[in-house]
Amino acid sequence: xxxxxxxxxxxxxxxxAFRNITGDAxxxxxxxxxxxFAHDETENLYFLPDIVIKPRTAQEISAIMKICNGNRxxxxxxxxxxxxxxxxxxxxxxxxxxxxxxxxxxxxxxxxLQVITEPGVITEVLQNAVxxxxxxxxxxxxxxxxxxxxxxxxxxxxxxxxxxxxxxKDYVLNLEVxxxxxxxxxxxxxxxKNSTGYxxxxxxxxSEGTLGLVTKIVLKLLPFPKYDLLMLVPFNDLQKAGAxxxxxxxxxxxxxxxxLVEINALKIVSKFVxxxxxxxxxxMEAHLIIxxxxxxxxxxxxxxxxxxxxxxxxxxxxxxxxDDAQQKAELxxxxxxxxxxxxxxxxxxxxDTVVPRAALPDLIKGVKxxxxxxxxxxVCYGHxxxxxxxxxxxxxxxxxxxxxxDVVPALKALFQLVKSLGGTISGEHGIGLVQKEYMNIIFxxxxxxxxxxxxxxxxxxxxxxxxxxxxx
Amino acid sequence: xxxxxxxxxxxxxxxxAFRNITGDAxxxxxxxxxxxFAHDETENLYFLPDIVIKPRTAQEISAIMKICNGNRxxxxxxxxxxxxxxxxxxxxxxxxxxxxxxxxxxxxxxxxLQVITEPGVITEVLQNAVxxxxxxxxxxxxxxxxxxxxxxxxxxxxxxxxxxxxxxKDYVLNLEVxxxxxxxxxxxxxxxKNSTGYxxxxxxxxSEGTLGLVTKIVLKLLPFPKYDLLMLVPFNDLQKAGAxxxxxxxxxxxxxxxxLVEINALKIVSKFVxxxxxxxxxxMEAHLIIxxxxxxxxxxxxxxxxxxxxxxxxxxxxxxxxDDAQQKAELxxxxxxxxxxxxxxxxxxxxDTVVPRAALPDLIKGVKxxxxxxxxxxVCYGHxxxxxxxxxxxxxxxxxxxxxxDVVPALKALFQLVKSLGGTISGEHGIGLVQKEYMNIIFxxxxxxxxxxxxxxxxxxxxxxxxxxxxx
Numbered sequence: 001x002x003x004x005x006x007x008x009x010x011x012x013x014x015x016x017a018f019r020n021i022t023g024d025a026x027x028x029x030x031x032x033x034x035x036x037f038a039h040d041e042t043e044n045l046y047f048l049p050d051i052v053i054k055p056r057t058a059q060e061i062s063a064i065m066k067i068c069n070g071n072r073x074x075x076x077x078x079x080x081x082x083x084x085x086x087x088x089x090x091x092x093x094x095x096x097x098x099x100x101x102x103x104x105x106x107x108x109x110x111x112x113l114q115v116i117t118e119p120g121v122i123t124e125v126l127q128n129a130v131x132x133x134x135x136x137x138x139x140x141x142x143x144x145x146x147x148x149x150x151x152x153x154x155x156x157x158x159x160x161x162x163x164x165x166x167x168x169k170d171y172v173l174n175l176e177v178x179x180x181x182x183x184x185x186x187x188x189x190x191x192x193k194n195s196t197g198y199x200x201x202x203x204x205x206x207s208e209g210t211l212g213l214v215t216k217i218v219l220k221l222l223p224f225p226k227y228d229l230l231m232l233v234p235f236n237d238l239q240k241a242g243a244x245x246x247x248x249x250x251x252x253x254x255x256x257x258x259x260l261v262e263i264n265a266l267k268i269v270s271k272f273v274x275x276x277x278x279x280x281x282x283x284m285e286a287h288l289i290i291x292x293x294x295x296x297x298x299x300x301x302x303x304x305x306x307x308x309x310x311x312x313x314x315x316x317x318x319x320x321x322x323d324d325a326q327q328k329a330e331l332x333x334x335x336x337x338x339x340x341x342x343x344x345x346x347x348x349x350x351x352d353t354v355v356p357r358a359a360l361p362d363l364i365k366g367v368k369x370x371x372x373x374x375x376x377x378x379v380c381y382g383h384x385x386x387x388x389x390x391x392x393x394x395x396x397x398x399x400x401x402x403x404x405x406d407v408v409p410a411l412k413a414l415f416q417l418v419k420s421l422g423g424t425i426s427g428e429h430g431i432g433l434v435q436k437e438y439m440n441i442i443f444x445x446x447x448x449x450x451x452x453x454x455x456x457x458x459x460x461x462x463x464x465x466x467x468x469x470x471x472x
Numbered sequence: 473x474x475x476x477x478x479x480x481x482x483x484x485x486x487x488x489a490f491r492n493i494t495g496d497a498x499x500x501x502x503x504x505x506x507x508x509f510a511h512d513e514t515e516n517l518y519f520l521p522d523i524v525i526k527p528r529t530a531q532e533i534s535a536i537m538k539i540c541n542g543n544r545x546x547x548x549x550x551x552x553x554x555x556x557x558x559x560x561x562x563x564x565x566x567x568x569x570x571x572x573x574x575x576x577x578x579x580x581x582x583x584x585l586q587v588i589t590e591p592g593v594i595t596e597v598l599q600n601a602v603x604x605x606x607x608x609x610x611x612x613x614x615x616x617x618x619x620x621x622x623x624x625x626x627x628x629x630x631x632x633x634x635x636x637x638x639x640x641k642d643y644v645l646n647l648e649v650x651x652x653x654x655x656x657x658x659x660x661x662x663x664x665k666n667s668t669g670y671x672x673x674x675x676x677x678x679s680e681g682t683l684g685l686v687t688k689i690v691l692k693l694l695p696f697p698k699y700d701l702l703m704l705v706p707f708n709d710l711q712k713a714g715a716x717x718x719x720x721x722x723x724x725x726x727x728x729x730x731x732l733v734e735i736n737a738l739k740i741v742s743k744f745v746x747x748x749x750x751x752x753x754x755x756m757e758a759h760l761i762i763x764x765x766x767x768x769x770x771x772x773x774x775x776x777x778x779x780x781x782x783x784x785x786x787x788x789x790x791x792x793x794x795d796d797a798q799q800k801a802e803l804x805x806x807x808x809x810x811x812x813x814x815x816x817x818x819x820x821x822x823x824d825t826v827v828p829r830a831a832l833p834d835l836i837k838g839v840k841x842x843x844x845x846x847x848x849x850x851v852c853y854g855h856x857x858x859x860x861x862x863x864x865x866x867x868x869x870x871x872x873x874x875x876x877x878d879v880v881p882a883l884k885a886l887f888q889l890v891k892s893l894g895g896t897i898s899g900e901h902g903i904g905l906v907q908k909e910y911m912n913i914i915f916x917x918x919x920x921x922x923x924x925x926x927x928x929x930x931x932x933x934x935x936x937x938x939x940x941x942x943x944x
Contacts, residue, residue, distance in 0.1 A: 169674070192858040203675055442661065
């Protein structure tokens with residue numbers, strides 16, 4: 001949806017006001033600049049904004065929001081644009097607020113194991129900065145080399161390490177937020193426990209930029225674990241690979257990553273990154289990647305051996321231990337680039353299902369059956385340890401768009417399956433534009449009404465990232 | 473505040489309707505029954521309800537709420553009544569809904585390391601039930617032998633193990649909730665990661681029974697750690713004990729408990745539980761209790777020795793290792809019964825301050841200065857590892873009541889200090905009735921307005937635990 005020319009002109013009336021706030025150099029209306037903000041990593045969606053603003057401070061954002069709120073100008077907050085649900089797309093036109101200039105790590109607080117950062121810092125840059133002090137910020141989405149920490153907060157991102165260390169929400173202690181009316185609040189305090197009023201911090205995390213614009217983030221850190229081991233295990237049967245996952249936890253092990261990659265995804269990504277590190281055999285249906293970390297190498301070895309023994313019951317093939325940092329890096333590169341590779345291979349539609357981990361074999365079985373039923377090719381991969389299975393589908397001649405009648409019935413059936421298994425439709429990507437039609441599969445009307453009510457409370461004029469998660 | 477006789481009679485008009493819902497045997501109006509629900513573990517507060525109802529199911533609660541909501545009858549949800557902020561007190565009269573009959577553990581899901589429970593289960597009963605399966609539910613408030621898990625969810629409780637394992641909010645995956653209008657919702661899904669809409673689950677946790685009545689709780693579990701070690705360390709200087717705390721974490725250790733007890737609290741509790749396990753010397757100002765847990769005994773020993781070495785720099789006295797289960801139990805009994813002992817010794821007013829842990833020495837110093845300034849005797853103890861310091865005060869002739877002019881200025885000064893150190897006024901007890909006057913020290917008006925708006929959204933008639941956390 002692009003806005004009418006008349007409305008666009010109205011937005012342009014405020015250009016000089018915006019320029020007064022940030023300086024001329026940081027307000028953009030030229031085609032090339034706008035184009036960059038019209039898409040993210042979501043399949044086939046393109047919505048041009050009218051104006052892009054790159055503020056430097058919460059105070060500048062506050063001033064911008066006062067104008068936009070007073071004049072009903074749609075605002076879309078934007079991190080690095082690596083999102084997979086269209087959350088940062090300006091589908092109603094108006095103003096995009098880009099956080100790219102708010103990219104300072106403000107304080108690494110070694111005494112309290114905390115970091116205070118602006119939202120425009122690249123996640124991996126933040127991780128490396130705290131690692132230099134021996135500290136650890138675990139959440140590591142595949143896009144960590146390019147995504148912003150602010151976007152991670154907006155989407156409540158995960159990544160491989162979530163299985164042991166939790167997701168972004170488990171690290172956010174406090175947030176500075178500009179509300180849609182321009183008010184600036186802190187949501188909590190810089191403390192590890194807090195029973196002081198409603199948890200506005202956790203309400204903000206994962207709210208996909210619909211309730212406020214996060215301008216400072218206080219994160220909990222951990223000591224960096226000294227060692228890690230990585231093992232790759234092929235399985236003859238995809239469902240047995242899924243079943244092996246919950247057996248590992250039931251036996252008392254707590255891997256720092258437990259990833260699953262189906263064989264056809266592996267073939268595609270092996271070619272894509274030009275790697276032969278993983279032997280690909282046609283007898284194999286899937287691989288698990290298992291990482292252990294901790295401060296005692298000998299214990300990791302003992303535990304990994306015990307896990308290996310346990311996996312034999314699940315019809316696995318020959319185990320492969322990554323011997324050195326280079327092999328580990330190569331294995332992780334393959335895993336991290338899987339989504340990109342299979343997307344380029346035509347599997348453009350990615351789903352982000354999550355179920356209780358013991359339901360993984362049922363989910364996999366159901367997904368395969370649905371693929372046949374709806375005539376889609378399907379690949380699965382993802383964070384099996386926490387039941388978060390990414391499913392990518394393709395069909396000859398089917399180009400993705402919102403509400404594509406070829407796709408909607410298949411996704412509805414998929415999400416009904418996920419719901420019946422105790423799961424939900426997004427584990428770490430968010431709802432954004434692409435999943436909002438399916439929210440009512442997960443939430444009954446009273447729950448949806450509460451969410452709409454919260455949105456209305458924070459944003460009575462419905463200007464901030466309006467139409468994401470749900471319509472209101 | 474007790475209600476007028478006329479209003480009380482109005483409430484009584486609905487007695488037969490309530491009896492139709494639960495059966496006659498579970499609706500109470502006799503004086504003895506009502507008296508039991510007029511107080512909790514908070515200092516000196518007493519408010520009689522008009523009616524006590526003990527329902528068995530969410531459906532019964534839904535039916536009760538429809539009547540109360542339609543007729544503006546105040547409702548106060550009630551767990552075991554062990555709260556320390558007056559959250560379960562019916563200060564507006566009306567109906568108390570007691571969860572004591574909703575006390576079944578519904579399912580221990582070993583495949584997914586989850587438990588589904590009703591809210592009226594005693595926390596320790598739940599912990600023991602999952603422990604029998606080798607599983608671990610860590611949050612362990614001092615009252616765990618009598619408090620209900622539902623109350624723990626309402627208050628976002630902590631306990632000693634929070635320092636390593638987090639608080640209740642870190643374990644709640646999904647909740648069944650009866651809303652004030654009688655609607656029944658599930659807030660999320662039974663999954664470890666969830667980016668599907670606003671986090672209603674986390675909004676409910678710690679909302680002190682003001683937004684809905686939790687009727688089923690899905691908790692994440694961990695494998696139970698096989699070993700633990702316990703050490704007691706005396707310090708000549710209270711502030712140095714506080715400083716030692718953050719040094720332990722900075723050195724990369726992650727104790728499963730790190731508690732502080734000031735010497736005068738220790739003297740009182742030693743006498744109270746008739747124990748001489750801790751030698752009490754007048755040269756000592758405080759003790760730290762340090763617990764490590766894990767699956768490898770030899771590593772725990774190595775780490776505990778390293779911690780002991782590190783503590784020498786902080787002017788500590790002779791270390792005491794608990795040799796066996798009995799000694800450990802005795803040390804923990806002393807710690808767990810400290811609050812009760814010092815309360816009986818006249819320190820009736822307990823505060824629940826929390827700061828970033830490195831600010832602990834500054835907090836302790838400031839608390840002592842405020843005690844002298846406001847002429848209060850002060851004892852400190854608590855969960856030093858996560859910066860959560862309980863402070864109890866007494867003054868000759870000062871009997872606590874809400875808004876006592878002797879107490880209010882001292883608490884205001886204390887909370888302003890806590891705020892200036894980056895902390896907040898409640899780490900694990902909640903705000904309830906006793907802290908609500910101080911909420912505006914922590915939150916500016918826009919934040920308070922959001923909280924009031926959320927309350928109004930969930931409970932437009934303001935009938936559910938109204939006047940807790942804030943007035944609205």
